[in-house]
Amino acid sequence: MTRTPAAxxxxxxxxxxxxxxxxxxFVWTPYDAxxxxxGTRLAPPGFAHWLGTDTFGRDVVSQLLVGxxxxxxxxxxxxxxxxxxxxxxxxxxxxxxxWLGELVMxxxxxxxxxxxxxxxxxxxxxxxxxxxxxxxAIGIATVPSFARLAxxxxxxxxxxxxxxxxxxxxxxxxxxxxxxxxPNIAGLLLVQASVSFAIAVLAEAALSFLGFGTRPPTPSxxxxxxxxxxxxxxxxxxALWPGLAIAIAVxxxxxxxxxxxxxxxxxxxxxx
Amino acid sequence: xxxxxxRRTAVFAVSLVVASVVAFxxxxxxxxxxxxxxxxxxxxxxxxxxxxxxxxxxRPLVVQYLDWVGGLPVGDFGRSYVTAVDIGxxxxxxxxxxxxxxxxxxxxxxxxxxxxxxLAAMRHRSAGGTVISxxxxxxxxxxxxxxxxxxVTVFAVRLGWLPSGGxxxxxxxxxEFLRRLVLPALALGLxxxxxxxxxxxxxxxxVLREDYLRTARSKGLTPGRALVRxxxxxxxxxxxxxxGLQLATLLVGAVVVERVFVIPGLGSLxxxxxxxRDLLLVQGVVIVIxxxxxxxxxxxxxxxxxxxxxxxxxx
Amino acid sequence: xxVLTVEGLDVxxxxxxxxxxxxxxxxxxxxxGLIGESGSGKSLTALAxxxxxxxxxxxxxxxxxxxxDHDLVGxxxxxxxxxxxxxxxxxxxxxxxxxxxxxxVGDQVAEVMLLHGTQADRRAARAAAxxxxxxxxxxxxxxxxxxxxxxxxxxxxxxxxxxIALANGxxxxxxxxxxxxxxxxxQAQVLDLILSGVAERDAxxxxxxxxxxxxxxxxxxxxVMYGGRIVESGPVKEVFTNPxxxxxxxxxxxxxxxxxxxxxxxxPGSVPAAGRFPDGCVFRTRCPNAADDCTVAPAWTxxxxxxxxxxxxxxxxxxxxxxVRERAVPDLPGRxxxxxxxxxxxxxxxxxxxxxxxxxxxxxxxxxxxxSTSRPxxxxxxxxxxxxxxxR
Numbered sequence: 017m018t019r020t021p022a023a024x025x026x027x028x029x030x031x032x033x034x035x036x037x038x039x040x041x042f043v044w045t046p047y048d049a050x051x052x053x054x055g056t057r058l059a060p061p062g063f064a065h066w067l068g069t070d071t072f073g074r075d076v077v078s079q080l081l082v083g084x085x086x087x088x089x090x091x092x093x094x095x096x097x098x099x100x101x102x103x104x105x106x107x108x109x110x111x112x113x114x115w116l117g118e119l120v121m122x123x124x125x126x127x128x129x130x131x132x133x134x135x136x137x138x139x140x141x142x143x144x145x146x147x148x149x150x151x152x153a154i155g156i157a158t159v160p161s162f163a164r165l166a167x168x169x170x171x172x173x174x175x176x177x178x179x180x181x182x183x184x185x186x187x188x189x190x191x192x193x194x195x196x197x198x199p200n201i202a203g204l205l206l207v208q209a210s211v212s213f214a215i216a217v218l219a220e221a222a223l224s225f226l227g228f229g230t231r232p233p234t235p236s237x238x239x240x241x242x243x244x245x246x247x248x249x250x251x252x253x254x255a256l257w258p259g260l261a262i263a264i265a266v267x268x269x270x271x272x273x274x275x276x277x278x279x280x281x282x283x284x285x286x287x288x
Numbered sequence: 289x290x291x292x293x294x295r296r297t298a299v300f301a302v303s304l305v306v307a308s309v310v311a312f313x314x315x316x317x318x319x320x321x322x323x324x325x326x327x328x329x330x331x332x333x334x335x336x337x338x339x340x341x342x343x344x345x346x347r348p349l350v351v352q353y354l355d356w357v358g359g360l361p362v363g364d365f366g367r368s369y370v371t372a373v374d375i376g377x378x379x380x381x382x383x384x385x386x387x388x389x390x391x392x393x394x395x396x397x398x399x400x401x402x403x404x405x406x407l408a409a410m411r412h413r414s415a416g417g418t419v420i421s422x423x424x425x426x427x428x429x430x431x432x433x434x435x436x437x438x439x440v441t442v443f444a445v446r447l448g449w450l451p452s453g454g455x456x457x458x459x460x461x462x463x464e465f466l467r468r469l470v471l472p473a474l475a476l477g478l479x480x481x482x483x484x485x486x487x488x489x490x491x492x493x494x495v496l497r498e499d500y501l502r503t504a505r506s507k508g509l510t511p512g513r514a515l516v517r518x519x520x521x522x523x524x525x526x527x528x529x530x531x532g533l534q535l536a537t538l539l540v541g542a543v544v545v546e547r548v549f550v551i552p553g554l555g556s557l558x559x560x561x562x563x564x565r566d567l568l569l570v571q572g573v574v575i576v577i578x579x580x581x582x583x584x585x586x587x588x589x590x591x592x593x594x595x596x597x598x599x600x601x602x603x
Numbered sequence: 604x605x606v607l608t609v610e611g612l613d614v615x616x617x618x619x620x621x622x623x624x625x626x627x628x629x630x631x632x633x634x635x636g637l638i639g640e641s642g643s644g645k646s647l648t649a650l651a652x653x654x655x656x657x658x659x660x661x662x663x664x665x666x667x668x669x670x671x672d673h674d675l676v677g678x679x680x681x682x683x684x685x686x687x688x689x690x691x692x693x694x695x696x697x698x699x700x701x702x703x704x705x706x707x708v709g710d711q712v713a714e715v716m717l718l719h720g721t722q723a724d725r726r727a728a729r730a731a732a733x734x735x736x737x738x739x740x741x742x743x744x745x746x747x748x749x750x751x752x753x754x755x756x757x758x759x760x761x762x763x764x765x766x767i768a769l770a771n772g773x774x775x776x777x778x779x780x781x782x783x784x785x786x787x788x789x790q791a792q793v794l795d796l797i798l799s800g801v802a803e804r805d806a807x808x809x810x811x812x813x814x815x816x817x818x819x820x821x822x823x824x825x826x827v828m829y830g831g832r833i834v835e836s837g838p839v840k841e842v843f844t845n846p847x848x849x850x851x852x853x854x855x856x857x858x859x860x861x862x863x864x865x866x867x868x869x870x871p872g873s874v875p876a877a878g879r880f881p882d883g884c885v886f887r888t889r890c891p892n893a894a895d896d897c898t899v900a901p902a903w904t905x906x907x908x909x910x911x912x913x914x915x916x917x918x919x920x921x922x923x924x925x926x927v928r929e930r931a932v933p934d935l936p937g938r939x940x941x942x943x944x945x946x947x948x949x950x951x952x953x954x955x956x957x958x959x960x961x962x963x964x965x966x967x968x969x970x971x972x973x974x975s976t977s978r979p980x981x982x983x984x985x986x987x988x989x990x991x992x993x994x995r
Contacts, residue, residue, distance in 0.1 A: 122299070122302075122303075125299075125303065125585070126303050126306055126307060128536075128581075129303065129307055129536075129578045129581045129582050129585070130307075130310075130578060131536060131537070131539075131540040131577075131581070132540075133540045133543060133544070134540060134543075134574060134577055134578075137543075137558060137559070137562060137570075138311075138314055138315075138570070138574060140562060141315075141561075141562040141565075141567065141570050142314065142315070142317065214429070218431050221431055221434075222431055222433060222544050225433055225544060225547070226543075226544060226547060226559060228562075241433070241434065241437065244437075245437055245548065248437065248440060248441055248445050248452075249445055252441040252445060252446075255434075255437050255438075255441065259430075259434045259437065259438065262429075262430075262431060262434060263426070263429045263430050263431075263434065264429070266428070266429035266430075266431075267425065267426060267428075267429035270425065270428060270429060271425070413658060413659065498700065499695060499697055499700040499701045500700065500701055500702055500703040500704070502655060502695070502701075503695065503701045503702065503703075503764070503767075504703070505655055505684075505687065506653060506655060506687055506688060506692065506693045506695075507687065507688035507714060507715040507718060507767060508684045508685060508686070508687040508688035508689060508715065508718050508719060509684060509718065510680055510681065510684045511680070517714075518703045518706065521705050521706075522703070522704065522705050525705075595705065596704070596705060597704065597705055597751040597753070598704060598751070598753045
């Protein structure tokens with residue numbers, strides 16, 4: 017099957033839009049996203065403010081754009097951390113002695129017992145809520161999925177004939193890991209990264225919603241939702257925009273992950 | 289099989305001990321002295337020392353840990369440094385509320401996902417299957433607190449059919465209890481149902497391709513009966529794992545949904561504890577949540593062995 | 604009397620024709636082989652007869668079963684379900700995956716009898732299942748009925764499948780490469796089981812295989828399929844000694860049944876992808892005799908007890924291509940196989956012969972040869988008793 021899966025195109029496009037919005041926010045937003053303007057509180061959508069203003073008179077579009085930046089920032093750091101830490105651990109667990117593999121898997125299970133949100137709340141309780149604690153907590157909670165995937169993939173690659181040949185030829189372990197194992201599991205890792213990114217976006221939104229993520233005044237989609245919740249009777253659409261933004265971003269990364277999986281593992285192509 | 293069970297139980301016990309150490313250590317590394325915090329800046333050294341002795345924080349950490357852990361099995365979570373209230377009874381109260389939420393959410397998820405997932409698999413080539421897949425794909429992208437806010441907007445704000453939040457214990461007023469449970473249960477369950485639909489669909493699709501299903505039909509079973517009698521049990525094996533993971537997700541989701549619907553559950557207790565810097569309380573809630581996740585994982589392992597005879601060999 | 608009549612059976616998807624104009628009949632108790640390379644449409648033909656075609660694949664034409672008052676093609680699912688597993692049954696190629704891994708073997712056998720009302724209740728069906736398992740020579744059937752498939756060997760699982768297929772006394776048994784996935788040593792035993800099973804019940808057997816040696820010993824008549832069409836048919840002896848269609852000749856040569864010695868011949872080219880066969884004669888792209896007129900589909904030419912579809916049939920050879928021995932009726936009902944020694948590695952001479960031959964590569968050919976010498980004076984082609992540790 018050579019045709020590009022539809023999920024890859026749609027997912028890629030959505031992710032592209034979110035990234036573009038985040039980049040755009042660095043150079044231009046319609047208004048200053050954090051500028052409080054008591055004169056324009058809860059303005060309806062219109063020419064001046066496309067999606068209206070919130071309870072402090074801040075422009076919703078500008079906040080959404082800067083919020084994309086926050087979301088992506090947290091996602092990149094968290095998923096990056098998980099990938100950079102989890103992948104070598106997984107490969108090591110596959111190539112090392114059996115007890116090491118067992119130890120890694122058991123530790124994995126244990127970390128999985130601490131969900132990202134719980135970890136972030138614990139971090140927040142100790143070090144005070146911030147973007148950093150959110151990112152680190154989400155990252156740590158995501159490490160096991162990378163470690164498990166890397167270990168499984170590495171075990172498969174290590175069992176192939178060409179790796180057995182390389183090993184019997186006496187090539188050092190690190191060379192085998194870098195030359196053979198890593199390139200072969202890169203596709204799987206990319207899929208995992210995309211899926212983990214979607215989870216990270218969800219976690220960040222939930223944390224900001226609870227007040228454990230990005231601190232005010234930096235705009236974040238989760239906190240926009242939390243602020244809008246207080247005005248549900250007055251202006252319910254204020255909750256709609258950040259909600260849509262979160263859902264669309266998550267959908268994008270999930271679709272991208274699905275599309276990549278179809279691409280890298282054609283056996284699974286028919287399953288969704 | 290017995291050996292496997294013993295092994296799993298051992299793993300479970302060790303995990304629990306390590307988890308309790310982690311939870312305890314986490315809260316103990318915190319700078320600041322609970323006694324001084326409790327008394328305020330103007331307290332005399334003697335008063336602080338006396339409070340420390342009363343809290344037990346003057347003892348070595350290991351002793352403190354053992355004291356804390358030793359109390360857990362009998363429901364003694366210690367007494368809060370901040371509110372001077374026993375933590376155990378609070379946790380039990382709130383856990384009950386959260387359990388209602390999680391179980392009703394899981395029920396909603398199953399009611400939605402089992403028929404939709406099976407249908408999507410059986411009709412995966414037709415428009416109906418595609419629509420279900422699209423629905424679940426979108427559902428996965430909606431966080432439960434967003435679903436909660438949307439549900440409140442529609443059913444509480446716009447239509448006024450149901451209350452927007454709050455909690456009434458079932459013993460006090462069963463009808464009101466249900467009225468207040470509906471929206472949070474839907475918020476949790478619909479989202480989990482979307483995730484579950486995808487897993488069930490893929491598990492059933494896998495089973496539909498199995499030779500033994502063709503055998504079942506060659507025996508004279510119609511496609512539907514073949515799937516029910518031979519397929520679902522086998523499809524359930526991977527789904528049970530997901531269900532376990534989902535219970536953990538639901539528990540965490542409940543923390544956020546409780547905030548949306550102002551429900552006095554474990555999540556609210558945790559967040560209140562953090563807000564009040566009531567670390568012993570946070571520690572207690574954390575270990576309860578982690579314990580719940582570990583118990584569910586353990587049960588999933590056991591369920592696996594029961595469902596799949598291939599795993600039952602006594603090794 | 605014909606128990607099964609297939610006429611003008613077409614199978615295809617919306618845009619691909621996979622099986623075209625297949626017609627044949629089966630008489631009660633008759634054993635007919637359906638041979639051809641992979642992708643020639645053998646399995647699809649069988650699945651179409653049972654109404655078990657995959658999604659999106661449809662059949663046209665006519666399949667009539669004696670005692671059934673409607674055509675099987677296009678019949679509603681409910682009616683097809685009622686005769687599947689009862690009047691017409693099937694044994695599949697892959698025994699390892701054909702049984703439900705989470706259901707006890709006995710229950711899987713009992714189910715087919717409960718389903719068609721052969722046994723009144725669960726208890727009776729369970730007891731009957733043990734009997735059926737015993738009749739396919741499975742050791743300790745009581746215990747085995749309570750086992751799960753993963754506790755059985757491949758050969759044992761295939762015996763269970765055969766037990767399921769025979770439990771309700773079908774009038775037609777379709778066997779789709781039932782021995783291909785099995786160890787050589789087990790193949791003969793399983794084959795014998797199928798043969799005695801159909802003989803006992805006077806059922807017609809359609810035996811799908813690409814193993815010509817098996818056809819030579821198992822079947823009386825053979826249908827040769829290529830490109831979704833039957834290109835030649837007739838009595839096994841006739842077709843195998845005097846093939847008319849170049850494809851049949853190629854198959855025989857490739858199987859080395861002719862015992863040409865030396866190098867193994869193959870049919871040039873490869874089987875086209877499903878539905879991508881040329882128009883006219885489907886074999887013309889690989890045929891040594893192909894000429895311009897082969898772009899027109901050849902008509903069916905009747906010959907001794909069969910026929911062929913070819914414009915340029917193979918000339919009759921001076922020396923028969925293959926000697927096929929007559930085989931006698933296999934084990935009859937009630938007849939128990941000879942008691943086997945518990946100590947011996949393989950009490951049955953046939954199995955021993957098969958094993959010995961099997962180690963030599965060209966097992967099919969030699970196998971057939973072994974068989975004819977294995978039981979001198981017995982008169983029967985071959986008869987196999989169960990493995991060493993079987994009977995109580």
